[in-house]
Protein backbone atom coordinates (compact mmCIF):
# COMPACT_ATOMS: atom_id res chain seq x y z
CA UNK A 9 0.00 0.00 0.00
CA UNK A 10 1.22 3.46 -0.81
CA UNK A 11 2.16 5.34 2.32
CA UNK A 12 -0.43 7.90 3.33
CA UNK A 13 0.65 11.44 3.83
CA UNK A 14 1.08 12.22 7.50
CA UNK A 15 -0.15 13.58 9.80
CA UNK A 16 -3.49 11.86 10.17
CA UNK A 17 -5.82 10.40 12.75
CA UNK A 18 -7.01 6.80 12.57
CA UNK A 19 -10.13 5.51 14.31
CA UNK A 20 -10.35 1.74 14.60
CA UNK A 21 -14.02 1.02 14.02
CA UNK A 22 -14.03 -2.44 15.61
CA UNK A 23 -12.51 -1.11 18.83
CA UNK A 24 -14.97 1.77 18.89
CA UNK A 25 -17.84 -0.69 18.45
CA UNK A 26 -16.43 -2.87 21.22
CA UNK A 27 -16.42 0.07 23.64
CA UNK A 28 -19.88 1.20 22.65
CA UNK A 29 -21.23 -2.32 23.15
CA UNK A 30 -19.40 -2.69 26.45
CA UNK A 31 -21.12 0.45 27.70
CA UNK A 32 -24.56 -0.52 26.43
CA UNK A 33 -24.25 -4.06 27.81
CA UNK A 34 -23.16 -2.87 31.22
CA UNK A 35 -26.07 -0.42 31.38
CA UNK A 36 -28.52 -3.08 30.22
CA UNK A 37 -27.33 -5.55 32.83
CA UNK A 38 -27.39 -3.10 35.70
CA UNK A 39 -30.16 -0.60 34.91
CA UNK A 40 -32.25 -1.74 32.02
CA UNK A 41 -33.77 1.65 31.34
CA UNK A 42 -30.99 3.80 30.01
CA UNK A 43 -29.98 6.28 27.38
CA UNK A 44 -26.56 7.08 25.99
CA UNK A 45 -26.02 10.72 25.02
CA UNK A 46 -22.76 11.13 23.14
CA UNK A 47 -20.79 14.20 24.22
CA UNK A 48 -20.27 16.24 21.04
CA UNK A 49 -17.69 18.55 22.53
CA UNK A 50 -15.31 15.66 23.18
CA UNK A 51 -15.08 14.86 19.48
CA UNK A 52 -17.69 15.99 17.00
CA UNK A 53 -16.08 14.48 13.91
CA UNK A 54 -19.10 14.03 11.63
CA UNK A 55 -18.31 10.37 10.94
CA UNK A 56 -18.15 9.66 14.67
CA UNK A 57 -21.34 11.53 15.43
CA UNK A 58 -23.08 9.48 12.74
CA UNK A 59 -21.56 6.26 14.04
CA UNK A 60 -22.94 6.70 17.55
CA UNK A 61 -26.31 7.78 16.13
CA UNK A 62 -26.56 4.51 14.19
CA UNK A 63 -25.89 2.74 17.47
CA UNK A 64 -28.81 4.49 19.15
CA UNK A 65 -27.06 7.31 21.00
CA UNK A 66 -28.62 10.73 21.40
CA UNK A 67 -26.64 13.93 20.86
CA UNK A 68 -25.37 15.61 24.03
CA UNK A 69 -24.74 19.20 22.99
CA UNK A 70 -23.65 22.33 24.86
CA UNK A 71 -24.10 25.17 22.37
CA UNK A 72 -26.40 26.23 19.58
CA UNK A 73 -23.66 25.39 17.06
CA UNK A 74 -23.34 21.85 18.40
CA UNK A 75 -27.11 21.59 18.40
CA UNK A 76 -27.20 22.71 14.76
CA UNK A 77 -24.52 20.19 13.86
CA UNK A 78 -26.59 17.44 15.45
CA UNK A 79 -29.63 18.53 13.44
CA UNK A 80 -27.52 18.78 10.28
CA UNK A 81 -26.39 15.21 10.79
CA UNK A 82 -29.91 13.91 11.23
CA UNK A 83 -30.67 13.97 14.94
CA UNK A 84 -34.30 14.87 15.67
CA UNK A 85 -35.04 17.53 18.29
CA UNK A 86 -36.35 14.72 20.45
CA UNK A 87 -32.93 13.04 20.24
CA UNK A 88 -31.05 15.96 21.77
CA UNK A 89 -29.75 16.29 25.31
CA UNK A 90 -29.16 19.99 25.73
CA UNK A 91 -26.72 20.97 28.47
CA UNK A 92 -24.35 23.69 29.52
CA UNK A 93 -24.42 27.40 30.28
CA UNK A 94 -24.49 28.64 26.68
CA UNK A 95 -27.66 27.42 25.02
CA UNK A 96 -29.53 29.40 22.39
CA UNK A 97 -33.13 30.35 23.14
CA UNK A 98 -34.35 29.22 19.76
CA UNK A 99 -32.92 25.75 20.00
CA UNK A 100 -33.84 25.55 23.70
CA UNK A 101 -37.49 26.00 22.71
CA UNK A 102 -37.32 23.59 19.79
CA UNK A 103 -35.87 20.81 21.92
CA UNK A 104 -38.41 21.31 24.69
CA UNK A 105 -41.34 21.48 22.29
CA UNK A 106 -40.22 18.22 20.68
CA UNK A 107 -39.82 16.43 23.99
CA UNK A 108 -36.01 16.29 23.96
CA UNK A 109 -33.97 16.64 27.11
CA UNK A 110 -33.03 20.06 28.43
CA UNK A 111 -31.01 20.40 31.60
CA UNK A 112 -31.37 23.91 32.95
CA UNK A 113 -28.15 25.62 33.87
CA UNK A 114 -28.95 29.28 34.53
CA UNK A 115 -31.49 31.83 35.68
CA UNK A 116 -31.83 33.10 32.14
CA UNK A 117 -33.07 29.69 31.10
CA UNK A 118 -35.68 29.81 33.85
CA UNK A 119 -37.08 32.95 32.27
CA UNK A 120 -36.98 31.44 28.77
CA UNK A 121 -38.90 28.49 30.13
CA UNK A 122 -41.46 30.63 31.87
CA UNK A 123 -42.08 32.52 28.64
CA UNK A 124 -42.43 29.31 26.64
CA UNK A 125 -44.81 27.79 29.20
CA UNK A 126 -46.99 30.89 29.06
CA UNK A 127 -47.09 30.77 25.28
CA UNK A 128 -48.19 27.14 25.35
CA UNK A 129 -50.51 26.94 28.36
CA UNK A 130 -51.99 23.62 27.23
CA UNK A 131 -48.64 21.89 26.97
CA UNK A 132 -46.82 20.36 29.90
CA UNK A 133 -43.05 20.87 29.83
CA UNK A 134 -40.71 18.42 31.47
CA UNK A 135 -37.22 19.65 32.23
CA UNK A 136 -34.09 18.60 34.01
CA UNK A 137 -31.92 20.75 36.20
CA UNK A 138 -28.19 20.68 36.67
CA UNK A 139 -27.12 20.48 40.28
CA UNK A 140 -23.85 21.98 41.40
CA UNK A 141 -22.69 20.24 44.57
CA UNK A 142 -19.61 19.66 46.65
CA UNK A 143 -18.27 16.47 45.16
CA UNK A 144 -14.79 17.29 46.44
CA UNK A 145 -16.04 16.83 50.00
CA UNK A 146 -17.28 13.36 49.12
CA UNK A 147 -14.12 12.42 47.19
CA UNK A 148 -11.23 14.53 48.53
CA UNK A 149 -8.50 15.28 46.03
CA UNK A 150 -10.33 13.70 43.10
CA UNK A 151 -12.29 16.49 41.45
CA UNK A 152 -11.20 18.99 38.84
CA UNK A 153 -12.54 22.01 40.69
CA UNK A 154 -11.04 20.98 44.03
CA UNK A 155 -11.87 23.15 47.02
CA UNK A 156 -13.25 26.01 44.96
CA UNK A 157 -16.69 25.53 43.48
CA UNK A 158 -17.55 24.28 40.03
CA UNK A 159 -19.02 26.82 37.59
CA UNK A 160 -22.05 24.96 36.31
CA UNK A 161 -25.63 24.52 37.34
CA UNK A 162 -27.52 25.57 40.45
CA UNK A 163 -25.65 25.23 43.71
CA UNK A 164 -27.13 22.88 46.27
CA UNK A 165 -25.14 24.05 49.28
CA UNK A 166 -25.97 27.75 48.86
CA UNK A 167 -29.70 27.11 48.40
CA UNK A 168 -29.78 28.18 44.74
CA UNK A 169 -30.95 24.77 43.64
CA UNK A 170 -33.84 24.84 46.08
CA UNK A 171 -34.68 28.37 44.98
CA UNK A 172 -34.74 27.33 41.31
CA UNK A 173 -36.90 24.29 42.09
CA UNK A 174 -39.31 26.57 43.92
CA UNK A 175 -39.42 29.02 41.00
CA UNK A 176 -40.14 26.14 38.63
CA UNK A 177 -42.84 24.69 40.87
CA UNK A 178 -44.71 27.96 40.53
CA UNK A 179 -45.09 27.53 36.77
CA UNK A 180 -48.22 25.40 36.45
CA UNK A 181 -47.36 23.55 33.25
CA UNK A 182 -43.68 22.84 34.02
CA UNK A 183 -42.37 19.89 35.96
CA UNK A 184 -38.83 19.03 36.92
CA UNK A 185 -38.42 15.41 35.93
CA UNK A 186 -34.67 15.16 35.55
CA UNK A 187 -31.49 15.73 37.50
CA UNK A 188 -28.22 16.38 35.75
CA UNK A 189 -25.14 15.75 37.86
CA UNK A 190 -22.18 15.83 35.47
CA UNK A 191 -19.00 16.68 37.37
CA UNK A 192 -15.52 16.45 35.99
CA UNK A 193 -12.92 14.65 38.02
CA UNK A 194 -9.21 14.05 37.74
CA UNK A 195 -9.54 10.50 39.00
CA UNK A 196 -12.55 9.31 36.94
CA UNK A 197 -12.87 6.72 39.71
CA UNK A 198 -15.75 4.40 40.51
CA UNK A 199 -16.00 6.24 43.85
CA UNK A 200 -16.82 9.47 41.98
CA UNK A 201 -19.81 7.83 40.34
CA UNK A 202 -20.90 6.20 43.58
CA UNK A 203 -20.94 9.67 45.12
CA UNK A 204 -22.83 11.21 42.20
CA UNK A 205 -25.45 8.44 42.42
CA UNK A 206 -25.74 9.03 46.17
CA UNK A 207 -26.25 12.71 45.51
CA UNK A 208 -29.08 11.87 43.12
CA UNK A 209 -30.80 9.92 45.92
CA UNK A 210 -30.20 12.65 48.45
CA UNK A 211 -31.63 15.39 46.22
CA UNK A 212 -34.63 13.29 45.27
CA UNK A 213 -35.47 12.64 48.94
CA UNK A 214 -34.75 16.14 50.19
CA UNK A 215 -36.76 17.93 47.51
CA UNK A 216 -39.40 15.22 46.97
CA UNK A 217 -38.64 15.01 43.29
CA UNK A 218 -40.44 12.68 40.89
CA UNK A 219 -37.74 11.91 38.41
CA UNK A 220 -38.15 10.23 35.07
CA UNK A 221 -34.40 10.42 34.59
CA UNK A 222 -31.12 10.80 36.41
CA UNK A 223 -28.28 11.98 34.18
CA UNK A 224 -24.83 11.14 35.55
CA UNK A 225 -23.05 13.01 32.78
CA UNK A 226 -19.68 11.89 31.44
CA UNK A 227 -16.21 11.56 32.85
CA UNK A 228 -15.63 7.78 32.75
CA UNK A 229 -12.36 6.03 32.04
CA UNK A 230 -12.09 3.74 29.08
CA UNK A 231 -9.17 1.90 27.56
CA UNK A 232 -6.58 3.00 30.09
CA UNK A 233 -4.33 0.39 31.61
CA UNK A 234 -5.06 -0.25 35.27
CA UNK A 235 -8.06 2.09 35.35
CA UNK A 236 -11.79 1.33 35.53
CA UNK A 237 -13.81 0.26 32.51
CA UNK A 238 -17.58 0.62 31.97
CA UNK A 239 -18.45 -2.70 33.68
CA UNK A 240 -16.79 -1.42 36.86
CA UNK A 241 -19.02 1.64 37.18
CA UNK A 242 -22.58 0.56 36.64
CA UNK A 243 -23.01 -2.20 39.25
CA UNK A 244 -21.96 0.40 41.83
CA UNK A 245 -24.16 3.13 40.34
CA UNK A 246 -27.13 0.74 40.28
CA UNK A 247 -26.52 -0.33 43.86
CA UNK A 248 -26.68 3.30 45.01
CA UNK A 249 -29.54 4.41 42.77
CA UNK A 250 -31.66 1.43 43.89
CA UNK A 251 -31.90 3.00 47.32
CA UNK A 252 -34.24 5.69 45.97
CA UNK A 253 -35.09 4.77 42.37
CA UNK A 254 -36.30 1.89 40.23
CA UNK A 255 -35.47 1.28 36.57
CA UNK A 256 -39.17 1.11 35.75
CA UNK A 257 -39.73 4.70 36.88
CA UNK A 258 -36.38 6.36 36.29
CA UNK A 259 -34.12 6.26 33.27
CA UNK A 260 -30.37 6.38 33.73
CA UNK A 261 -28.70 8.74 31.26
CA UNK A 262 -24.96 8.71 30.66
CA UNK A 263 -22.98 11.12 28.51
CA UNK A 264 -19.72 9.43 27.60
CA UNK A 265 -17.11 11.25 25.59
CA UNK A 266 -13.45 10.39 25.95
CA UNK A 267 -14.06 6.92 27.40
CA UNK A 268 -15.69 5.76 24.16
CA UNK A 269 -13.15 7.05 21.71
CA UNK A 270 -9.72 7.13 23.31
CA UNK A 271 -8.74 3.54 22.90
CA UNK A 272 -9.70 3.38 19.25
CA UNK A 273 -7.93 6.55 18.08
CA UNK A 274 -4.31 7.13 17.08
CA UNK A 275 -2.45 10.05 15.51
CA UNK A 276 0.26 9.25 13.00
CA UNK A 277 3.11 11.72 12.55
CA UNK A 278 6.46 11.68 10.73
CA UNK A 279 9.81 13.15 11.60
CA UNK A 280 11.00 15.55 8.89
CA UNK A 281 14.14 16.98 10.48
CA UNK A 282 16.42 16.77 13.49
CA UNK A 283 18.73 19.49 14.73
CA UNK A 284 21.19 20.04 17.56
CA UNK A 285 21.24 23.42 19.25
CA UNK A 286 23.63 23.97 22.16
CA UNK A 287 23.68 20.30 22.96
CA UNK A 288 19.92 19.77 22.71
CA UNK A 289 18.52 17.42 20.09
CA UNK A 290 15.26 18.66 18.61
CA UNK A 291 13.19 16.20 16.62
CA UNK A 292 10.81 18.03 14.29
CA UNK A 293 7.59 16.27 13.42
CA UNK A 294 4.67 17.07 11.14
CA UNK A 295 2.23 16.65 14.03
CA UNK A 296 1.84 19.43 16.54
CA UNK A 297 1.07 19.69 20.21
CA UNK A 298 -2.00 21.59 19.04
CA UNK A 299 -3.26 18.44 17.33
CA UNK A 300 -3.31 16.26 20.44
CA UNK A 301 -2.79 18.47 23.47
CA UNK A 302 -4.30 21.82 22.58
CA UNK A 303 -4.95 22.67 26.21
CA UNK A 304 -1.23 22.15 26.94
CA UNK A 305 -1.68 19.94 29.97
CA UNK A 306 0.13 16.76 29.01
CA UNK A 307 3.75 16.01 29.77
CA UNK A 308 3.74 12.43 28.54
CA UNK A 309 1.99 10.47 25.84
CA UNK A 310 1.34 6.86 24.97
CA UNK A 311 3.11 6.29 21.69
CA UNK A 312 5.15 3.93 19.63
CA UNK A 313 7.77 4.50 16.97
CA UNK A 314 7.93 2.95 13.52
CA UNK A 315 11.44 3.17 12.19
CA UNK A 316 12.36 4.35 8.73
CA UNK A 317 13.38 1.03 7.19
CA UNK A 318 15.46 2.57 4.43
CA UNK A 319 17.94 3.99 6.93
CA UNK A 320 20.90 1.72 7.41
CA UNK A 321 23.05 3.81 9.74
CA UNK A 322 23.47 3.10 13.42
CA UNK A 323 21.19 4.58 16.02
CA UNK A 324 23.16 5.50 19.13
CA UNK A 325 21.28 5.83 22.39
CA UNK A 326 20.54 9.47 23.14
CA UNK A 327 19.86 10.77 26.61
CA UNK A 328 17.24 13.28 25.55
CA UNK A 329 15.45 14.05 22.30
CA UNK A 330 12.83 16.76 22.39
CA UNK A 331 9.92 15.76 20.20
CA UNK A 332 8.54 18.94 18.68
CA UNK A 333 5.76 20.01 16.37
CA UNK A 334 5.88 21.78 13.02
CA UNK A 335 4.55 25.11 14.24
CA UNK A 336 6.67 28.18 14.84
CA UNK A 337 5.76 28.35 18.51
CA UNK A 338 8.47 27.52 21.02
CA UNK A 339 5.94 25.79 23.25
CA UNK A 340 5.11 23.29 20.53
CA UNK A 341 7.11 20.52 22.20
CA UNK A 342 5.22 17.30 22.77
CA UNK A 343 7.47 15.28 25.04
CA UNK A 344 11.08 14.35 25.81
CA UNK A 345 12.19 10.96 24.53
CA UNK A 346 14.77 9.76 27.02
CA UNK A 347 17.55 7.14 26.85
CA UNK A 348 16.36 5.90 23.50
CA UNK A 349 17.78 5.17 20.05
CA UNK A 350 18.31 8.19 17.85
CA UNK A 351 15.27 9.17 15.80
CA UNK A 352 15.83 10.20 12.22
CA UNK A 353 13.77 11.72 9.38
CA UNK A 354 11.27 9.26 7.97
CA UNK A 355 10.58 7.61 11.35
CA UNK A 356 6.98 7.75 12.46
CA UNK A 357 5.69 8.54 15.92
CA UNK A 358 2.22 7.18 16.51
CA UNK A 359 0.33 8.54 19.48
CA UNK A 360 -2.28 6.37 21.15
CA UNK A 361 -5.41 7.20 23.16
CA UNK A 362 -5.96 10.50 21.38
CA UNK A 363 -9.67 10.37 20.57
CA UNK A 364 -10.94 12.95 23.02
CA UNK A 365 -10.38 16.71 23.19
CA UNK A 366 -8.03 16.56 20.22
CA UNK A 367 -9.75 16.77 16.82
CA UNK A 368 -12.42 19.09 18.19
CA UNK A 369 -9.78 21.35 19.73
CA UNK A 370 -7.49 21.52 16.70
CA UNK A 371 -6.80 25.07 15.61
CA UNK A 372 -6.44 26.19 12.00
CA UNK A 373 -2.93 27.29 12.83
CA UNK A 374 -0.16 27.19 10.20
CA UNK A 375 -1.44 23.89 8.83
CA UNK A 376 -5.12 23.08 8.36
CA UNK A 377 -7.03 20.13 9.80
CA UNK A 378 -5.34 16.76 9.19
CA UNK A 379 -7.08 13.87 7.46
CA UNK A 380 -9.00 11.25 9.41
CA UNK A 381 -9.21 7.60 8.42
CA UNK A 382 -11.12 4.74 9.90
CA UNK A 383 -9.69 1.26 10.05
CA UNK A 384 -12.28 -1.24 8.85
CA UNK A 385 -11.48 -4.86 8.03
CA UNK A 386 -7.78 -4.05 8.04
CA UNK A 387 -8.11 -1.23 5.50
CA UNK A 388 -7.84 2.49 6.03
CA UNK A 389 -10.78 4.46 4.64
CA UNK A 390 -10.66 8.24 4.53
CA UNK A 391 -13.63 9.83 6.30
CA UNK A 392 -12.27 13.37 6.29
CA UNK A 393 -9.68 14.64 3.86
CA UNK A 394 -7.02 17.08 4.89
CA UNK A 395 -8.37 20.60 4.83
CA UNK A 396 -7.12 22.90 2.09
CA UNK A 397 -7.08 26.67 1.68
CA UNK A 398 -10.42 26.30 -0.13
CA UNK A 399 -11.95 24.93 3.07
CA UNK A 400 -10.31 27.69 5.05
CA UNK A 401 -11.64 30.55 2.94
CA UNK A 402 -15.16 29.19 2.58
CA UNK A 403 -16.63 31.54 5.18
CA UNK A 404 -15.05 34.63 3.69
CA UNK A 405 -16.97 37.23 1.70
CA UNK A 406 -15.70 36.72 -1.85
CA UNK A 407 -16.08 40.33 -2.91
CA UNK A 408 -13.47 41.45 -0.37
CA UNK A 409 -10.81 38.96 -1.45
Ligand SMILES: *Cc1c(COP(=O)(O)O)cnc(C)c1O
Pocket residue numbers: 047049050068070091092190225226227228263264265266267364
Ligand atom coordinates in the same frame (compact mmCIF):
# COMPACT_ATOMS: atom_id res chain seq x y z
C1 LIG B 1 -17.58 17.21 28.86
C2 LIG B 1 -18.90 16.66 29.20
C3 LIG B 1 -19.20 15.30 29.01
C4 LIG B 1 -18.19 14.29 28.51
O1 LIG B 1 -17.09 14.19 29.35
P1 LIG B 1 -15.94 13.09 29.07
O2 LIG B 1 -14.94 13.40 30.12
O3 LIG B 1 -15.42 13.32 27.70
O4 LIG B 1 -16.57 11.76 29.23
C5 LIG B 1 -20.48 14.89 29.31
N1 LIG B 1 -21.42 15.74 29.78
C6 LIG B 1 -21.16 17.06 29.97
C7 LIG B 1 -22.23 17.96 30.47
C8 LIG B 1 -19.90 17.55 29.69
O5 LIG B 1 -19.65 18.87 29.90
